[in-house]
Amino acid sequence: QVQLVESGGGLVQAGGSLRLSCAASGRTFSLSTIGWFRQAPGKEREFVAAITWSLSSTSYADSVKDRFTIPRDNAKNTVYLQMNNLKPEDTGVYYCAERQQWFVAKYDYQYSLWGQGTQVTVSS
Numbered sequence: 326q327v328q329l330v331e332s333g334g335g336l337v338q339a340g341g342s343l344r345l346s347c348a349a350s351g352r353t354f355s356l357s358t359i360g361w362f363r364q365a366p367g368k369e370r371e372f373v374a375a376i377t378w379s380l381s382s383t384s385y386a387d388s389v390k391d392r393f394t395i396p397r398d399n400a401k402n403t404v405y406l407q408m409n410n411l412k413p414e415d416t417g418v419y420y421c422a423e424r425q426q427w428f429v430a431k432y433d434y435q436y437s438l439w440g441q442g443t444q445v446t447v448s449s
Contacts, residue, residue, distance in 0.1 A: 327351030347421030
């Protein structure tokens, strides 16, 4: 079964850090791009960051640049979202998603496989 499973969400104070994990399984993802998206209550889902599996090319939303990074571990077939200096506006459900293309994309309709999401809450 091909799937993405997120973990690592939780409650953190503003200024703190969290690391989300996106574990991929079921087939090779070597030609894929993995993206992170988030959705705050009452808002549309928005792009956060993405990485191409083979080239490690990355892209970040302006709102998270210099605070978030998207490292990956090939041996574990896992992509992470390292979130530092968190702000209350980072609160939301975070999803990882995959597209079977080797270049990054920023729109959710460009991704076909989605995880179940993990909640991140940042208190002020």
